[in-house]
Amino acid sequence: MAGVAGAWIRHDPARTTLAVVGIALAVLAATVLAGVGVGVLATAETKFDAADRDLWVTGGPVRFDPGTVGGIENTVVDAHEVADGVESRDGVETAVPMAFQSVYVSPNGSDFQTHVGAGAPARGPSVSIAEGNPFRNDDVHYANGSYDGPMTHELVIDRQTANRFDVTVGDTLHVGGTIETARNHEFTVVGISPTYSRFLGTPTVTMHLSELQEVTGTTASDRATFITVDVRDDAETAAVKAEIERAHPDYEVRTNEEQIRAILGEQAVVLAAAASLVTLAVAGGLALTANVLSSVIYQRRRELSVLRALGWSRWTTVGTTTLWALFLGLLGSVLGVLATFPVAFGMNRLVGSIVGFDGVVRLSPRILVGGAGLGIAVSLVSGFLVAVLVSRHDSVAVADR
Amino acid sequence: METETRSNDETLLSCRSLTREYTRGADGWLSRVRSTDRPSVTALDGVSLAVDRGEVVGIAGPSGSGKSTLLHLLAGLDEPSDGTIELAGTDVTALSGRGRTRLRLDHVGVVFQRFYLLPSLSARGNVAVPLIQRGRSKRARRDRAESLLETVGLGDRAAHSPDELSGGEQQRVAIARALVTDPDVVLADEPTGELDSATGERVLELLTEVADDRAVVLASHDDRALRRADRVLHLRDGQIIDDG
Known part of the structure; x- marks a missing residue:
């Protein structure tokens, strides 16, 4: 199975590259936007921590x-x-x-x-x-x-x-x-x-x-x-x-933490928008990855049909296809995570030069692992589901339609 | 009309009163839900036949006469609306989809008109593909595939991909693939349909050579192919009109 899955990866470099890039973009969007979310909160905390004060008195x-x-x-x-x-x-x-x-x-x-x-x-x-x-x-x-x-x-x-x-x-x-x-x-x-x-x-x-x-x-x-x-x-x-x-x-007297909460509470709309963006990024990443894999697997339906006609069981066919999707997901996720570093660096430079914030995109191992995990898991699951659907039929007549 | 055919101890493949009806527009779930009164088309109507070990049976008939439908049913790629199929002593129609797939792997080799080689695999890889399901080791698969490619005269083309092979070479690879599991029955659907006459002759030679210890069913409307059969069944509108 691994041999056939590997051959699919090698055989059509253009299609493989497109699929990998699609998954990488989904992972990149998720990691960078999650990094922005973490960065915004971390920056707010850092601002107040850096002020090195215990209490804040406001009107x-x-x-x-x-x-x-x-x-x-x-x-x-x-x-x-x-x-x-x-x-x-x-x-x-x-x-x-x-x-x-x-x-x-x-x-x-x-x-x-x-x-x-x-x-x-x-x-x-x-x-x-x-x-x-x-x-x-x-x-x-x-x-x-x-x-x-x-x-x-x-x-x-x-x-x-x-x-x-x-x-x-x-x-x-x-x-x-x-x-x-x-x-x-x-x-x-x-x-x-x-x-x-x-x-x-x-x-x-x-x-x-x-x-x-x-x-x-x-x-x-x-x-x-x-x-x-x-x-x-x-x-x-x-x-x-x-x-x-x-x-x-x-006057109101607040600790650092209370002051951050009070300010962030005033920015509920902004926070809701940021949360929506992150949610959309994750959902978009999921949809993009699933869509890319659905498309590439669907294009292989004739080969899957032939394999079934040659005596491959449905689960061998599904297993091979899922393995292939996993390869694509791994490659895309690694590429997406690697691309996160220069993109985050570039965004930080850009934002820093405009508004003075350094590190508005904060990357952490949790974000990177989460992004890669998202790409791999979605590839695996969507690859499996699409393969199950496509391999329902074992007649090559299906592929001819 | 049903045509009775002989059956004896040497019979490897037989079918009785085989019928296949297709309902128009019933492919999608929505169409199945929306309509209960759909017109149906009878692709095969009460066909019976028996093929013995060592016998080459030709299926003749014009396009749309039901040749491919019959082969798909015999291979367990499709389910009949009515009738029975027996292959190597097993009632195919009583099997589940999984059982039919297993039976096909163990007893049937299929040669398609359009070859259906996997473009991502070499000639050797294509021939060896069915053995993956059999759980054979990589070395065993390789040896078996190379041996069969030698047999069909493509020993020096084992590493080539399908798009580097001519139509005749691709069909020979497909024949080697059909034989790789050492099946009892070889079903060939228009095996020379996309080949020139000289190449077609070589492919037909090969197919009739393998019939020594197996049953071969050859669907074609090519007279050259049918002349190589021990007997020819003529199909028209899904019925056998002549069992020669």
């Missing part, structure tokens, strides 16, 4: 929306005051407000483009600097409860922003909430960092929070997206969380 649901103004809603009012109040509590190491706001950016004061501005302390262990330096100081513009301190005009940008405006460390960028304001505020790029662009999923310019508020005209309400809280090593996170909730009942 309500936080919605990621990188394509729109600001990226994230700023729901915390009087952010500096609230942050100071939180930081003064026992068990709290630091409490840092952060904001995200749409701004105009220009390298020369004339060609302005809308961009996402982040107000955050671009310094400390949670910020990864690829080139240049982090901020030299804390947020000194917000001094003694007012906005009277000196503006540092320091800016940390990501690689995509640097490429977009063709600037590097030491160059300047005009940034402001309006074009007029931006013309009057020239910031110096002190460092290149992927930290905040990864967090938001879009190219970002990062400055001190009070300076972002100053150039966007939001100092009056002192808004922030959230306040991140570091809990002391010797303190209980849950206890600190409960204490902050009691002191600030208007």
Whole structure:
């Protein structure tokens, strides 16, 4: 049986290649889309883990929306005051407000483009600097409860922003909430960092929070997206969380995990769409593989009929055909899994260059084995079923019709 | 009309009152469900015959007379609507599909007009195919196939694929394949139908040579083929009109 199945593989290279490529595409679609699904979730987790904070204080649901103004809603009012109040509590190491706001950016004061501005302390262990330096100081513009301190005009940008405006460390960028304001505020790029662009999923310019508020005209309400809280090593996170909730009942306090859940919960439609895509990819893979095998086996119906006429039992015929389908499934699955690596690499490069996410397609042994298993199992099952149907008849007259 | 034919201890293959009716449009399950009153066509009508060991029986008749239907029934490739078939002492009509397949493997060699060689296998592989079902070792299959290819004059073409062989060579490979299980009965359906006269003669020679210890049934409308038969049954409209 293996000899005949092997001969079928060798005899018609074009048909074999088409069948193998069809199965490989099905496996590839399944692995890459599953990789995207895992990557999206992993990226969200990584973003919050990378922020290296224990608790998140927000004024309500936080919605990621990188394509729109600001990226994230700023729901915390009087952010500096609230942050100071939180930081003064026992068990709290630091409490840092952060904001995200749409701004105009220009390298020369004339060609302005809308961009996402982040107000955050671009310094400390949670910020990864690829080139240049982090901020030299804390947020000194917000001094003694007012906005009277000196503006540092320091800016940390990501690689995509640097490429977009063709600037590097030491160059300047005009940034402001309006074009007029931006013309009057020239910031110096002190460092290149992927930290905040990864967090938001879009190219970002990062400055001190009070300076972002100053150039966007939001100092009056002192808004922030959230306040991140570091809990002391010797303190209980849950206890600190409960204490902050009691002191600030208007705000929600969440752990990293709760914050991810809250954000993902806001993105139910996106998640449903992603789940649908993955489901469709798997279903499409199943259908494509089954269809390819049905087609190639059906084209062999005359040979199967002849084998039956020569005295082969139905199960020998089905076994040979299933073995052949298994060979095709194995070849297609191996090819599909091998093709997954360059495709995932290419997609990651592409997505990385556009929005700054590295690793939006995450491959794991489970995904690769699952993809290969899908291709092999579907080939085996569909090959068997089609062979059973095709080998019903043992007359060559059937093949002549 | 039913024509009685002789039957004795040497009879390897016989059939009695063999009838095959086909119902028009009954191939699909939907057509079977939708209609209960379908016209039927009688392809074979009450045919009886007996073939002895060492005998070559020709089946003559125009296209559509029922020659191929009769051969398919005798080979167990189809089931009769009525009548009985006995092959090597076994009532074929009492067998299940699996039983008929087994009987065909053990006792029948079939030669088709269109050869029906498997294009993916070499001449040797094609001849050896039935032995796979027999569970023979690869070496045994190879030896047996090469020996038969020598017999049909194709010893030097064993490794060639069917598309590298002429029509006559392909038919000789098909004959070798029909003989590979050493069957009691060889059924040949228009074995020279697609061959030129010289090649056809060689194929017919070969078929009559193998009849020494087997029964051979040869369906054809080629007079050259029928002249080589010990006797010829003439079929028309599914009935034997002359048992010569």
